[in-house]
Amino acid sequence: DQLNASLDNRLQTHNAAFERAAHTVEAIVEFAPDAMIIIDAEGRIVMVNSQVEAAFGFNRDALIGQPVETLIPERFRGHHDQYRNAYVQAPVARAMGEGRKLFARRQDGSEFPVSIALNALDTQEGRWVICVIRDVTETYRNATALQDALAQAAESNRALQLSNRELESFSYSVSHDLRAPLRSVDGFSNILLKNYADRLDEQGCNFLQRMRAASQRMSQLIDDMLVLSRISRAELNKERIDLSALVETAVAQLRESFPEHTIEAVIQPGVTVEADRRLVRIVLDNLLGNTWKFTGKTPDARVEFGGEMRNGHMECFVRDNGAGFDMAYADKLFGAFQRLHSANEFPGSGIGLATVMRVIHKHGGEVRAEGAVGQGATFWFTLQP
DSSP states (O other), X not given: OHHHHHHHHHHHHHHXXXXXXXXXXXXXXXXXXXXXXXXXXXXXXXXXXXXXXXXXXXXXHHHTTSBGXXXXXXXXXXXXXXXXXXXXXXXXXXETTXXXXXXXXXXXXOEEEEEEEEEEEEETTEEEEEEEEEEOHXXXXXXXXXXXXXXXXXXXXXXXXHHHXXXXXXXXXXXXXXXXXXXXXXXXXXXXXXXXXXXXXXXXXXHHHHHHHHHHHHHHHHHHHHHHHHHHHOOOOXXXXXXXXXXXXXXXHHHHHOTTOOOEEEEOTTOEEEEEHHHHHHHHHHHHHHHHHHTTTOTTOEEEEEEEEETXXXXXXXXXXXXXXXXXXXXXXXXTTOOSSOTTTSOOOSOHHHHHHHHHHHTTOOEEEEEOTTSOEEEEEOSOO
């Protein structure tokens, strides 16, 4: 009797411990943030939590005892029992369907993408499998949107490459096909002026001179357009460069090209930036060339170059005391073919500042202008985001 009583006590203690463990498991399952399903070795549902009801639309009582394939779309049920049996024989904590898209089935037959984590639990009733299920509709939607965006970007890239090839073809045509007739117009006009001027009256000679000037302006415009188009396709080769030294070189060349123009140049030493040397030289040539042009009628002409740190970036400037401009038209300054002065006042194609802006933007920087009529202009620019 004492032995039986001892065995009974142990059995009661064991059963009580098992019931406590079962209640603990039920509590853990019920309050889990994800949908949790526990199935037995035969694949029948033993336990679900409220998250399963919310995600699948089933009442939990209707699911208990049902095969887990009830929650799987029909097209995926074919070999599921084989996969399930293999897992029961050799369970290991892992994600289900690694590298594959998984879908679950709601009570109304609709499907939604899921991720599933598996683990095993050995009980008195045999081996159970714990399935943690998470609705990944939003992640799937984002991934699909990302794939669509990448596909669209790839298509845009192909279209851009085609456009670049067409632009290169156009540039070749401009460079070769359009120059030939311009050279002919300029060349024959020059021959007429040199060899037949005595047979032409003053008006005839004037017409020929105007033809030559127009063809030369057109040739310069073509050159400027080609520079502008090539900048868009050019690769950036950034390096630490001394802008002050580049400005000194550009100013020396301008003095040599225009010896009749006296201008004071004040250059701040030691202004350095990370940029493409060749493209930055284009910027400086345009900005400094403009200072030479627009101070041509200014006594005591002066140009300044310098830089100062703002918000952690070097902001550079080119300033002159020349013709200036009306700030009301500042938004037109950087547009191609936009001019605030007539060609009779100051020659040019109207592409220089558009080229400047394209180079600056290619570096991720910004450019802006300040000025007043008759009081000069200042152009500020950065060469990094």
